[in-house]
Amino acid sequence: MAIPSKVxxxxxxxxxxxxxxxxxxxxxxxxxxxxxxxxxxxxxxxxLLTLDKNPVIVLIPxxxxxxxxxxxxxxxxxxxxxxxxxxxxxxxxxxxxGAIPPFGNIWSLPTFTDNALLKxxxxxxxxxxxxxxxxxxxxxxxxxxxxxxxxxxxxxAR
Numbered sequence: 531m532a533i534p535s536k537v538x539x540x541x542x543x544x545x546x547x548x549x550x551x552x553x554x555x556x557x558x559x560x561x562x563x564x565x566x567x568x569x570x571x572x573x574x575x576x577x578l579l580t581l582d583k584n585p586v587i588v589l590i591p592x593x594x595x596x597x598x599x600x601x602x603x604x605x606x607x608x609x610x611x612x613x614x615x616x617x618x619x620x621x622x623x624x625x626x627x628g629a630i631p632p633f634g635n636i637w638s639l640p641t642f643t644d645n646a647l648l649k650x651x652x653x654x655x656x657x658x659x660x661x662x663x664x665x666x667x668x669x670x671x672x673x674x675x676x677x678x679x680x681x682x683x684x685x686x687a688r
Contacts, residue, residue, distance in 0.1 A: 534658035536624030537631050541664070544674055549665040556660060557628060559592035566654065566663070569593075574647055574655040576632045578618055581607040585621060589632040589655070590644040594685035601642070601684040625658030632656065632671075634678045641675045644685040648672065 532538060533550050541548055556562045559575035566573075570593035577588040577596060590596055598610050618627050622637055632655050634641035647653055648668045655671070657664045672679060 533662045533664065534625050536636060537633070537658045537664075540633060540636050541674075546666070546670045546674060548670065550657065551654065551663045551665055553661060553663065562654070562663060563592050568654065571646070572650045572653050574632055574643075574653050576630050576656050578613040578622070578630060580609075580611045580613055581605050582609055584640075585613055585617070586640045586642055587630070587632055587634040588642045588644075588684075589647060590685040591647045593688060594644070594646060595688050597684050597686040600682070600686075604682040604684055605642070605680070625656075626660060629656045629658055629660050629662075631658050631664070633675055635675055639678065640680060641678045642680045642682070642684070643671075643675075645681050645683050646685055648681060 553565050556565050559573045560570055563570040563573045571591045573592035574589045575592050579586055579588050602610055615627055622630055652665055652667055654663050654665050
């Protein structure tokens with residue numbers, strides 16, 4: 531079974547090199563790292579947040595947690611919240627909740643990515659399904675989301 535068409539069409543249209551990875555069903559980025567037998571620092575954990583009520587995608591390494599205080603300072607937001615599953619289902623179409631790819635521009639959303647993840651030459655991110663992931667170079671990832679990308683240091687040790 532291929533990655534969801536919305537995601538594959540986005541990647542193919544961009545003409546970038548990536549590897550689709552099939553694996554057992556996982557529900558957390560940490561489980562994905564264990565299943566794929568890779569370091570958690572190269573697995574991207576996709577979070578859907580609202581910054582002052584505006585939805586955004588945030589990508590951090592699986593071995594870290596979000597530091598809301600640091601992110602608030604970087605984006606100069608007054609309030610940061612996690613998006614409800616209901617809003618995700620209404621806004622993010624064509625992929626499974628819990629397996630959202632970090633390509634915010636597919637859904638016209640800003641993408642915030644922690645620098646710790648981008649230090650890795652290759653990263654593994656959600657492909658839109660609990661049994662599929664995408665292996666991609668950090669440089670290609672940045673190119674894909676460049677018009678919506680903001681980077682910074684907003685993840686902290688678990």
